[in-house]
Amino acid sequence: MSGVKRALTPNGWTLRTRLVAALTAVSLLVCAVVATVTLLALHTSLTGQLDDQLAAAASRTATAERPPGDAPHRPSDLPAGLRFLGAPGMGVGTLGARLVDGTVTDAGVLDSSGDLLQPSFAARSALTRLPADGQPHTLDLAGVGSYRLIAARTPDGDVLVTGLSLEPVNRTVVQVAGVVAGVAALGLLAAFLAGATIVRRSLRPLNRVAATATRVAQLPLHQGEVALSERVPAIDTDPRTEVGRVGAALNQLLGHVADALVARHRSETRVRQFVADASHELRTPLAAIRGYAEVTRRGHEQVPGDVAYAIGRVESEAARMTTLVDDLLLLARLDAGRPLAQDEVDLSCLLVDAVNDARVAGPDHRWELRLPAEAVVVTGDQHRLHQVLANLLTNARTHTPPGTRVTVSLARTGRRVRIGVCDEGPGIPAELLPVVFERFARGDTSRSRAAGSTGLGLAIVSAVTEAHHGQVRVDSAPGRTEFTLELPVRQPRPLEPHSPLTAVR
Ligand SMILES: Nc1ncnc2c1ncn2[C@@H]1O[C@H](COP(=O)(O)OP(=O)(O)O)[C@@H](O)[C@H]1O
Ligand SMILES: [Mg+2]
Incomplete structure (x- = not known):
């Protein structure tokens, strides 16, 4: 959900997306402005032309009204009030109406066969609102359509309305609008594609710089x-x-x-x-x-x-x-990173020896050893591994009171072996626990001081284990402290120095 939200907010967009989006938005705006101005200009120009035609028609209406003598073209089938519609040059769709005292007495639209179509009642009443000022006005006549209309007063006081349909103008504008929209859409697509390509190319160097920075960061x-x-x-x-x-x-x-x-x-x-x-x-x-x-x-x-x-x-x-x-x-x-020896170390034997040594050094503790049935052999540095065990067992002896039970266990799981040294002593102080593997970190009890504590024992355990590509961890609470050592059975690579530059005797 939050991913979707982020994708929709510009803050979460990549620079590339932002640039392409901005480019497309600007193109869209330009297209919209150009299209609007063009269509407005077209509409104005076409309406102007229509007004010229309307003015001509209105003057013909005025001339046709002037009696007597000049006979209308088609006097027969037009009502008396609308005879002026028969004047020569009146085109199909021309609207004519006569208003006497503000009421429409006659109204009609010339159709293609020369007949008169009657406008609706609503259209007729709309005509009454037209100002008789001889200027063109636009009216929407219900049932007839949009018209440009001129109303002029005859010498005898009647108002004559002449109108030409705006429908051809509107149709042309709509057609041109369709063409403009199509062209604009294509233009926008082209701008989007070109923008995306250009932006991608322009950002390529930045991506290379970022890739370098990422590699360094790793x-x-x-x-x-x-x-x-x-x-x-x-x-x-x-x-x-x-x-x-x-x-x-x-x-x-x-x-x-x-x-x-x-x-x-x-x-x-x-x-x-x-x-x-x-x-x-x-x-x-x-x-x-x-x-x-x-x-x-x-x-x-x-x-x-x-x-x-x-x-x-x-x-x-x-x-x-x-x-x-x-x-x-x-x-x-x-x-x-001095190379360690790569002996075949029989861990079972090593544990037996270490626990026996501990038993001699701490006869008051209860020592227990749990070994698997078959011998567990790993590659590693026998001396160092012995020292690791000796350090852990010395800790279990010196940092716990006499009579404490200490259990040493060995297990093999696949390609790794696990050695556990668990005692039931008072545990490692909570403030010491996070740093217990650091150098010179030690508890300040009188017991440890008396035991000649140096604070380097567990640092050595950790360093030797790491040099063997293993891990050591500790879980401690009053009554149960367990050090767990995990070592690979085979060393992944020859135990090499970390740095060939350093030579330590
Ligand atoms: N089994 C244990 N039970 C309780 N405390 C322990 C145990 N092992 C280590 N510690 C605590 O961790 C500290 C660091 O141990 P270590 O690095 O071996 O140094 P040292 O034994 O020389 O003090 C000890 O001083 C002691 O306080
Ligand atoms: Mg110690």
């Missing part, structure tokens, strides 16, 4: 390295034309955008490279710190209690920092 420009090579074709960038100016400006804009995107990509790459380099460089000193702390702790000499405590703290914080640095390095590598 490019994924929001991230990564973008090759923005789309440009408006050179023929549509002539600055002397309107469309050319739009095309040239669009090309200039696209040039700027392309430059900006290259600059953005360079700076992104630089930041990524910096994070990767920094993480990489930090690993060696961290390993040294951990090593020295361990050596000191295990040293044979007894160290005072507070020193032993301090060394223990140094060791645990160094271990935490190592995890953080490893996570950062992994994310930087995934961002850079």
